[in-house]
Amino acid sequence: MATPSAPSSSLPPLSSTEHQPPLPPQQSSSSSSALSxxxxxxxxxxxxxxLTTAYALSRRHDFANTTITVVDRADPSNPDVFPAPDAASVDTSRIIRADYPDAAYAALAAEAQLQWRQQTHPDDLGSEGRYSESGLLLVADGPAPSLGTPVVTGTTVIDKSKLTGMDYARFSWANVLSIASSDPELAARIKECPNTEAIKAALGTGGSSGSWGYINGLSGxxxxxxxxxxxxxxxxxxxxxxxxAGExxxxxxxxxxxxGARLSDGRVLSADLVMVSAGAWTGRLVDLTGQAIATGQVLGYIDLTPEEEAQLAHMPVILNLSSGxxxxxxxxxxxKIARHAYGYLNPTTLFTxxxxxSVTASAAAISLPLTTLSDPILQIPTEGADDLRRALHEMVPLPSLRDRPFSKTRICWYSDTPTADFIIDYHPEYKGxxxxxxxxxxxxxxxxxxxEKIADVIAGQCPPEFVGKWNWRYPAGDAAIKAVITEDGSRGGIPGLILSTELGRAVN
Ligand SMILES: Cc1cc2nc3c(=O)[nH]c(=O)nc-3n(C[C@H](O)[C@H](O)[C@H](O)COP(=O)(O)OP(=O)(O)OC[C@H]3O[C@@H](n4cnc5c(N)ncnc54)[C@H](O)[C@@H]3O)c2cc1C
Structure with a gap:
């Protein structure tokens, strides 16, 4: 079977430094707009x-004289915990896919996959169980498309706000086929599942979901x-x-x-440039009204017997883009069962x-994460638990699992933007x-x-394919006061649910 290999122009790999000579620090590309x-x-x-930005900067020649400090609100009793256990970047699993309707994200993810697949040495990123190429079954509900593969070229502009789950799946299919098109063996690992029966066969659990989809053996x-x-x-x-370590x-x-930044214990960390990358907590430090909002997503974990695990050992990841x-x-x-949804809002009043x-302290209520670090008995709302149970029944219908309780649940927080584009930019009003x-x-x-990409933007070199996507955008008119709702075609659930209201109904 063919294995995709890194193109000669790929970035220095995030791989072991113990079995390879150390990589030379990178030079940032120079142009008239490069910043010192x-x-x-x-x-x-x-x-x-x-963490990845700090690492990338630390390897660049032109940042060789720059002092780099990373602060995280890690558990004070364990200052070696980075990031905090309730951060979005910490969990048992995350899907690794190039299956995106937007060709720029698809190409960037395909570049990342080359490094996820490195598994030669135990210290390689993908080794020791860090990466599993299980395949991804991407499905959606609704009328199955009859138009064949949509044509997507590098210049195709997709209005993400108009996408349905089915559109998301079909454009993703076109993009991953296009990326794999130079190698017939790779392209053969992407197969259309045109109906429920084909989806059921590809899933292999006895369950099914959605009316159309495809399986991509190159994802995991x-x-x-x-x-x-x-x-x-x-x-x-x-x-x-x-x-x-500090908040x-x-x-x-x-x-x-x-x-600089002030910590809760009174210390002040000074710097010429402050980068705020505090995930769903960012809005507490920098006003993101109309641009990004913290949304809580539900996850449930179910313990399996060795026999049940063996029965499901060859299933792919399955994601239904209509239900999330x-x-x-x-x-x-x-x-693990989860939901990629509009999510819960947690309006929180800030004193600072x-x-x-532009609002006064008492009126500054924004959605911020609520996690078990501050509320150890926090559970997921019944509404979310019921949806996870529905996924289990539909996608993994083993009779023995039907009513088995979740061994653990979690609410994990996104920083959501209207188009699902990241915000990677200098603040337009505040220097530094x-x-x-x-x-x-x-x-x-x-x-x-x-x-590396964020470091490029810091150096004044935003990748051209992300110009207009990653930039700071002042919301205008209604958008400035409306809550952000992510409309990229991938979300399930109901927009605008308030976490405290849902928790008040009953907990599981
Ligand atoms: C349930 C769930 C499922 C997901 N599934 C996928 C997936 O399948 N595939 C995928 O690619 N992505 C997935 N993601 C998204 C991915 O996990 C996130 O996009 C990514 O981890 C975000 O990284 P981040 O650095 O922005 O935020 P985080 O990882 O949350 O990091 C923010 C850090 O800032 C720190 N911090 C916050 N406030 C302060 C403060 N005041 N002072 C000091 N430190 C502070 C926090 O402690 C934390 O360590 C998922 C996310 C969730 C929640």
């Missing part, structure tokens, strides 16, 4: 966005917690970055220049409004402030490549 490196950078948040899933720990270990080993309460400002429901194949006796907010957030529930797969 600051003498110090403070990165707030050590998730995928923050990663152990997110183990992968970010793998990266953190490498970054620490280089000794180039200072790590600080940032606000940004320090002088006039219209951000000069998905199941990750079992590992270590645990099956975020930087750039850069923001990397708006992950919209799909950034983990980019771990091997996103730091």
């Amino acid at each position: 490196p600051p003498s110090s950078i403070l990165v707030i948040g050590s998730g995928v966005f923050g 899933w990663a152990n997110a917690g183990a992968s970010i720990a793998w990266l953190y270990k490498r970054v620490r080993a280089e000794g180039r970055i200072n790590f600080v 940032v309460t606000n940004l320090e400002v002088s006039g219209n220049t951000v000069t 429901l998905f199941v990750i194949p079992p590992k270590n006796g645990v099956l 409004p975020p930087l750039g907010s 402030l850069f923001v990397a957030t708006g992950d919209s529930g799909h950034a983990f797969k980019f771990m091997p490549v996103i730091g």
